[in-house]
Amino acid sequence: MATINIWQQFKALLPESIRVIATIAANNGNGTSQATLRDGSVITVKGESISAGQMAFIQDGEIKGTAPSLAQYEVEV
Template sequence: MLHNPYRAFLALIPADRLLVGDVVAAAGGVATVQLPGGGLLQARGEATAGQRVFVQGGVIQGTAPTLAYAEGEA
């Protein structure tokens, strides 16, 4: 069997990206999360409004730190 380095590299990348956002509403184990770009998504898990969370694959993975956002130009 031949070893394909590209396929080995792709196997290291998770299928679902880890996203971060702010919870805008939560009820019944489902939270509405607002992403930094303004998009909204529904995620399963326990959270409270105003909390910043990590979301992966539609599931809240845990709380995220609240850090200041800075953007720079090259």
Template structure:
């Protein structure tokens, strides 16, 4: 049964999961994985080799989804 609640219909259109930005540190093209560094300094292994080393990448569900712009990052406490 389809819902008529507009808010639930809108939420259903949004992609799931969390997307973050990381810097690619190394690429292993034979296995198709990359090592990336998060803003916190933590390094993780993700699937995908589409973004070159030292470039920013979007990470979602442990997969590189594409290149990210190299913009400054600011933390603001309110």
């Protein structure tokens, strides 16, 4: 049965989890890798498909693929 609640329809369009871009610092050899986020924090993620030094998409604590190395700009408003 389709819902007529507009809010529920809108929420259905949004992804359930977030995707972040991180630099892979090291592959641990046990199916996990160390990833450095843009704010400098280091997390452990599942997967070793990306080599150290490359950018990766991380979703739900798992490497999803290679991210492009693009310039990053910071703008103060």
